[in-house]
Amino acid sequence: MRVSVDSERCVGAALCTMTAPGVFEQDDEGVSGVIPGSEDGAGDPKVHEAVRVCPVQAISVAVE
Ligand code: SF4
Numbered sequence: 001m002r003v004s005v006d007s008e009r010c011v012g013a014a015l016c017t018m019t020a021p022g023v024f025e026q027d028d029e030g031v032s033g034v035i036p037g038s039e040d041g042a043g044d045p046k047v048h049e050a051v052r053v054c055p056v057q058a059i060s061v062a063v064e
Helices: 015-019 047-053
Strands: 002-005 024-026 032-034 059-062
Touching: 002 032, 015 024, 015 047, 047 059
Parallel strands: none
Antiparallel strands: 002 059, 024 032
16 A cells, blocks of 8 residues: 655644554644655554545555
């Protein structure tokens, strides 16, 4: 899988970082991104939950 965050769409709600803190991080302005090295989802089943809870559908998961 390949996890990505659309930083243009992200509104900094922090739900992804609370749900899967091993995969997502936020910068100083609250914009979320994938932690370098965790683009494959880091084996965390909560990645899909993060996709679901993001209020602006900024998180994408592509199956490779
Ligand atoms: S849940 Fe969505 S809007 Fe909130 S920080 Fe994560 S990607 Fe951004």
